[in-house]
Structures are given as C-alpha cells and as structure tokens.
Amino acid sequence: MSQCRVGIGTSQNPLEMPTTGNSSAAADKARDAVGLLFRATFVACLMGSMSLLLFSSFNPSADSGAAYWLRLPNGILSQAGWSSAEYDGEGESTNISHIVFGIGGCVQSWPNRSRYSTLWWQPDLMRGYVWLDEEPPKASALAAAENGSIPYRISEDTSRFKYSSSKSAVRIARIFLETFRLNLPHVRWFVMGDDDTVFFPDNLVTVLSRYDHREMWYIGGNSESVEQDAIHSYGMAFGGGGFAISYPLAASLVKIFDGCLDRYYRFYGSDQRLWACAAEIGVPLTVESGFHQIDIRGNPYGLLAAHPLTPLVSLHHIDSVDPIFPKTRYDSLRSLTSAYRADPSRTLQQAFCYDRARKWSIAVSWGYTVRIYPSLVAAHLMETPLRTFKTWRTFSKGPFTFNTLAVETQPCEAYAVYFLDRVQEAGRSGSLTSYVRSMDGPAKGCGDAPHDRVAVVERIVVSSVKMDPKYWQKAPRRQCCEMGDGGSIRNGTLRLRIRKCRSSETMTV
Ligand SMILES: *[C@@H]1O[C@H](CO)[C@@H](O)[C@H](O)[C@H]1NC(C)=O
Ligand SMILES: *[C@@H]1O[C@H](CO)[C@@H](O)[C@H](O)[C@H]1NC(C)=O
Ligand SMILES: *[C@@H]1O[C@H](CO)[C@@H](O)[C@H](O)[C@H]1NC(C)=O
Ligand SMILES: *[C@@H]1O[C@H](CO)[C@@H](O)[C@H](O)[C@H]1NC(C)=O
Numbered sequence: 001m002s003q004c005r006v007g008i009g010t011s012q013n014p015l016e017m018p019t020t021g022n023s024s025a026a027a028d029k030a031r032d033a034v035g036l037l038f039r040a041t042f043v044a045c046l047m048g049s050m051s052l053l054l055f056s057s058f059n060p061s062a063d064s065g066a067a068y069w070l071r072l073p074n075g076i077l078s079q080a081g082w083s084s085a086e087y088d089g090e091g092e093s094t095n096i097s098h099i100v101f102g103i104g105g106c107v108q109s110w111p112n113r114s115r116y117s118t119l120w121w122q123p124d125l126m127r128g129y130v131w132l133d134e135e136p137p138k139a140s141a142l143a144a145a146e147n148g149s150i151p152y153r154i155s156e157d158t159s160r161f162k163y164s165s166s167k168s169a170v171r172i173a174r175i176f177l178e179t180f181r182l183n184l185p186h187v188r189w190f191v192m193g194d195d196d197t198v199f200f201p202d203n204l205v206t207v208l209s210r211y212d213h214r215e216m217w218y219i220g221g222n223s224e225s226v227e228q229d230a231i232h233s234y235g236m237a238f239g240g241g242g243f244a245i246s247y248p249l250a251a252s253l254v255k256i257f258d259g260c261l262d263r264y265y266r267f268y269g270s271d272q273r274l275w276a277c278a279a280e281i282g283v284p285l286t287v288e289s290g291f292h293q294i295d296i297r298g299n300p301y302g303l304l305a306a307h308p309l310t311p312l313v314s315l316h317h318i319d320s321v322d323p324i325f326p327k328t329r330y331d332s333l334r335s336l337t338s339a340y341r342a343d344p345s346r347t348l349q350q351a352f353c354y355d356r357a358r359k360w361s362i363a364v365s366w367g368y369t370v371r372i373y374p375s376l377v378a379a380h381l382m383e384t385p386l387r388t389f390k391t392w393r394t395f396s397k398g399p400f401t402f403n404t405l406a407v408e409t410q411p412c413e414a415y416a417v418y419f420l421d422r423v424q425e426a427g428r429s430g431s432l433t434s435y436v437r438s439m440d441g442p443a444k445g446c447g448d449a450p451h452d453r454v455a456v457v458e459r460i461v462v463s464s465v466k467m468d469p470k471y472w473q474k475a476p477r478r479q480c481c482e483m484g485d486g487g488s489i490r491n492g493t494l495r496l497r498i499r500k501c502r503s504s505e506t507m508t509v
Helices: 025-058 062-078 110-118 138-146 167-173 175-180 201-208 226-231 247-263 270-281 301-305 329-342 469-473
Strands: 099-104 127-132 152-154 189-194 218-220 243-246 296-298 350-355 360-365 369-373 389-391 416-426 430-438 459-465 480-483 493-499
Touching: 099 175, 099 201, 110 127, 110 138, 110 329, 127 175, 167 175, 167 247, 167 270, 175 189, 175 247, 189 247, 201 469, 226 389, 243 247, 247 270, 301 360, 301 369, 301 389, 329 416, 329 430, 350 493, 360 459, 360 493, 369 459, 416 459
Parallel strands: 099 127, 099 189, 127 152, 350 480, 459 493
Antiparallel strands: 189 243, 218 243, 296 389, 350 360, 360 369, 369 416, 416 430, 430 459, 480 493
C-alpha cells in the first residue's frame, strides 16, 4: 500500500442476524397496537392513580403530571414529544448532529478514496473532516468537494514524535485530539475511521444512542482474523472498522495523549496507541459487532451474508477484498447503500424461509443477497458465515473470531445465489427488494445444470416493513419470513415476506 498507509487498525467480528417476515404487516401492526393499547391503558390507570395521588399531595403542578401519564397510551406509538418537556438537550437521545467524524487520509490515496465518502457523507447533516498529510492539488480538492465528499483538513506536523514502523500512524492517532481541539459545540461522540471506511450513519446513531455519552466509552470492534487480534490486541478497536470515543473519554485522553505517543512509539498502528492510552485511564473496549474491520482476504460474501443480529455500522478494506457484488467495488457499495437508505436498520439482516412443499430453505440477507438451498437446512447453519474468505495476514483458512462453514465442494447441489437488483419503497413504510440469480456467487457456474432444482427461480421479491431503530433497543431476535403467493413461482419470480415473528413462532425443520 502507499507509504502514507496508516494501518489505523485491523479488524472486527461478525456472526449472525435478524429478520422479519410479513404474513401481513397490517395484521401484525393491528395486533401490536391493540396489545399496546391494552397494556398502556392498564399501566396508565395504575400509574395515573398512583401519580395523581402523589402529585396532588406533593406537587404543585399536579395537573401536568396527570396529563403526562394519561397521555401515554396515545403518545407511546409515536414517542414524538415524550421527553421534550422532561429533559434539557443533554438528556435527549443522540442524533447525527452530536457526532463528529475524524477520518484518516493522505493526499496520495484521497483522490481515489474520496468517492467512498460520497456514499455516506451528508454535508448538510454531518460534521467532520478527513485529515490529510499535505495540501491536495486544487483540482482534485475541488472535484472531491463538488462530488460531496467529506471536507479535508491538514494535520499538524508530528515530526517531533518518535515512531518505529509508520510515521503516519502518529499523525492519524492525533486526529481525535485535533478534532477535539476544534471545540465544536454539542459534540457527544468522536467517531474515527479510515478513508476506505464506509459508514452507515443512521445505524451508528442507533448503536451510540444506547450509551450514555456523559460517561467514558470506547466503542468499536476488533479483527475478524485471530492472528491479528493475537498480534495487536483483542481489547483494541481496530481503527479502520471505525470506533467511537465519548466526549468525556476524549477530554481525558487529550490531556495525556502526546505523552502516550512517545511511550508507545513501538506500536504499529494509530489505533493501538489510542488503546494503550485508554488503558492508562482504565477504560476498556466495548465491542459492538456492527463495526467491521474486514480483516479478511478474498470474497467477503460469507461474512456479510451472515451479519450479526445488530445494526450494520461500518465496512472497511473496500479495496482489499473482492467487490461484494458481481460489479465494480464502487457500484457494489452503491447498491448496498441504496438498500440502506430504504431501510437502514434492516441492512444485511437475515431472515429464513422454508418452502415446505418443495423442501427448500431460503436465507435472505436483506439488501444484499438471497440463497436458496434445495434441502431443509437448520437455522443455526444458515446463520453461520460461509468461509468464502481467508485470514488477513497469512491468507489461511482460519481461525476467525467466529465459526465458519466450509463452502460446499459441489456448489451446484448446495445452493443458488441471488444478488440485490432493485430497491423500491412501498407505501409509507415498506419496501420491496428484488434479487436476481447470479452465476458469479460462491455457487459459480451452476445456473444451467440440469440437476439444479431451483433454476426455475430467476428473481426473488422480498417485501418488508421498515424496521424501527427502536427494534435494536430490545432483546435481539431474528425476524421471520414466509412464502408469498402461497409459494407459487410466477414468471420465474418467487415472493417472500419478512415480518416480526409471533412470540411462539420458531424456525423448526
Ligand atoms: C439533535 O438533537 C438536538 C437536541 O439535543 C436537537 O436540537 C437537534 O435539532 C437534533 N438534530 C437532528 C438532526 O435531529
Ligand atoms: C485508483 O483506483 C483505481 C481503481 O481501483 C486503480 O486502478 C488506480 O491505480 C488507483 N490510483 C491510485 C493513484 O491509487
Ligand atoms: C466526481 O464525480 C465524477 C462523476 O461521477 C467522477 O467521474 C469523478 O472521478 C469524481 N471525482 C472525484 C475526485 O471523486
Ligand atoms: C415475465 O418476465 C419477463 C422477463 O423477466 C418480463 O419481460 C415479462 O414482462 C414478465 N411477464 C409478466 C406477465 O410479468
């Protein structure tokens, strides 16, 4: 890689996913609403009577207290005005404007990589900079800005610091510090990444809003490749996958950071320096498995198609792995982000359908891919990543920080692969995603094999209701999937519906 290669970090870890099905989203919704109303009314009566009693005895504003509780049954569905009267801005939930991004870049790679930032950067909504080692040529800076990429800043000179392997690691490590010193208002989180990191900002917000930004948090992921975690640290957020530091932790780190840079000059990456410094404060890494370092080689298909049951936050090492779709890297990411925009929370989430009549199993990774297996496959197998990739450092079969399944040696028997083709919003809160059969997936070249029993399916259309980000505040549960149109295949098209599972529903074969 280029000499300005920074190795902010190395890796992260994957595992499983959720899903939805949708026998009838409307019926589901109605059921939910009735249940909620019933429970809310009960709670409201109970609380209302208790609080009325308390409030009227002790509180001069008893009226507003009573109104608050009694309003709950109606307000609970929208949640809109829930907290506005109760809290000042500090207590309100985290949104994108509370985050500032610090991206490690260099002038050499930026002309190429600025394109990746245009996939996720929203100039009107977000704050942050890519930090370069020197001023870029005017023309390329202008082009990048016009294309809507993240604005740049030039890093301070770091030549006074010692280093052993990479000079730029020092510069990149100091990005959070330079960002902190910009003194931007209302910052709750500093989020760091590389110039080849693609963020999914809505999901980043969903994940960070689960944490109290007034405490000291260090949140990210480690490497998928055990060799990398063993060499660096399991306790370190690998920087390319992105990581978040809450404001109070950043404030503490800033005070000791330049000293840390000299104390830990032997480390390879910027992320390892930051980890060592956080350890002096005593703050450990909180692992969130939606941050993806992508410390793997080859085809990331298996990893992405079996995403853990948590929102997709980031993807790194775009240029180091094969394109995730059978098209260019940039176009691949454009496809994935088009699905993400339609339903951020659901991106890559799995759902499994069984076609019991045909004895097929169907694994949907929403917004990305569908696999049809011409046999009944247990859920725990479909949620285990297929080993379509190798380790980062030694190009080995493993080990990874998660279990993998060997890709079938006779792929034509094993499954057929479909990739996202189109995304369509449906109604106010739903979407239709369609997936077309691919000859380029891991089951390459099987499409016309006479024994390929699923060859009749050319397109799969999946309907689902937009997943509420609040889904991720609950105990994780994969959503359910069912065959649409009674499982009929019309004109080569199979229809599926993803929806919340009923409480007693299971995927049993
Ligand atoms: C984010 O929350 C703050 C309150 O803390 C609010 O003033 C602001 O309008 C919100 N921004 C967005 C984009 O929702
Ligand atoms: C830019 O990216 C293209 C395509 O990935 C690659 O062929 C080219 O060498 C890159 N240019 C530089 C200067 O890195
Ligand atoms: C800007 O966008 C145009 C059109 O998509 C593309 O050809 C060009 O390479 C982009 N330039 C940069 C610096 O991203
Ligand atoms: C059947 O599929 C073909 C190709 O996918 C399409 O052109 C045609 O319009 C479809 N016919 C119907 C009735 O949907």
